Amino acid sequence: MPSAYPVAVRAAYAGSTVTPPTDEPRGRPLLLAVDAPSLLHRHHHARASTDLRDRGGRPAWALHGMLLQILETVEGFTPDAVVFGLDDRAASVRREAYPDYKAGRAEKDATLVEQLERAGPLLGALGLRAVTPAGLEADDVSASAAAWAEARGWRCVVVTSDRDAFAHISEHTHVLRLITGGVDGSPLLTPARLHAMYGVHAEHYLEYAALRGDASDNLPGVPGIGEKAAALLMAQVGSMQEVWADLEHCAGATVAAAVDDQCLEEGRRRAGAGLVRKLAADGARARFDFNVGIMAGRADVDLGLTPEVPGSPGLLPVAADRVARAVDYLGVPSTTDLAVRVLAGGGAQRM
Structure with a gap:
């Protein structure tokens, strides 16, 4: 064809x-x-x-x-x-x-x-x-x-x-x-x-953008999470609903382990614990949800x-x-x- x-x-x-x-x-x-x-x-x-x-x-x-x-x-x-x-x-x-x-x-x-x-x-x-x-x-x-x-x-x-x-x-x-x-x-x-x-599946691009923020629209991202961290997170975990659920039920242990595994595979320093801390910080979830609402x-x-x-x-x-x-x-x-x-x-x- x-x-x-x-x-x-x-x-x-x-x-x-x-x-x-x-x-x-x-x-x-x-x-x-x-x-x-x-x-x-x-x-x-x-x-x-x-x-x-x-x-x-x-x-x-x-x-x-x-x-x-x-x-x-x-x-x-x-x-x-x-x-x-x-x-x-x-x-x-x-x-x-x-x-x-x-x-x-x-x-x-x-x-x-x-x-x-x-x-x-x-x-x-x-x-x-x-x-x-x-x-x-x-x-x-x-x-x-x-x-x-x-x-x-x-x-x-x-x-x-x-x-x-x-x-x-x-x-x-x-x-x-x-x-x-x-x-x-x-x-x-x-x-x-x-x-x-981008290392991001199309169905998760909006969540990736909400994490990263958009300077052209004057929308700050989740503090401490830029394009690379957002892409790493989405690639290893997928939907942010899974990320938030993991943070709620086991303090982000599964997310941190998945991110660390990828870092080790790429020969990079572990970043899982630091990423989880940023996502668990006050206002992080609210910022993400707000960005999704504006960007969608x-x-x-x-x-x-x-x-x-x-x-x-x-x-x-x-x-x-x-x-x-x-x-x-x-x-x-x-x-x-x-x-x-x-x-x-x-x-x-x-x-």
Whole structure:
């Protein structure tokens, strides 16, 4: 059976000890879930020097860069449907629970803010599905897309540069983590590759992140436990529920022994007792539980996808005249031609 993934994506595995999947069932349709703010931020900074303006004279370089990368991804993966997640910029349930959430980040440039606000209307004009969940973020749309796909027997690929999406990885949901080099140079993360990179199973990534914390969101981790200690703990014990149960019932003896065994195998000093002390310290469990609550993506966002209704928003292909009108306003004829070809029924053939 040929690979379910295009040559451009398989190329991202060159030189890696992990190979891309080749046994994905061809009968499963594919949902592409795109973290739009992530792409807009990247292209705002990368393309600001172009000062590209749309036909109305408004800044458009981030929107144009986002669209080009979307087209590249759609052409490579040939999905059956695409949904875009956007952040609610007016309200945040996470900030209500934790006022210091994402505190310390630099204030967004006014031209970026304008393009963030125009992204939804542009995507909607294209006939694509953009979702701004009340009080939530693009990552909640990604989490909901993964759940939606699993419940309906679809595959899902999340497109983002944000590590938070790693918590959604499963047998049928993979993450294309966009880095410098575009789609061809970005890793497609499967459960196997995530484990190879972090030593953590996909189903435990959220707990690993909660232990480690996330400086970009201003979320401290459990005191004294960084990435290496968190990965060691998760690799040897697995679920944190087992860790907390062991701490409660036998003062962490089983956890300490498992960690020490691994340390000895690797020729390192024993770390079990010290790790247990940190986990048993006042406030450690509360910090972990709080981080899980803040970091966990909501899986119940209504995506508004109706694959049983041909031509409904989010389904591909899209009407060519609609695509042409929406993209033409950006003022780059070559991009209009590309968008019509990729979104309106041309593009690459499935492999």
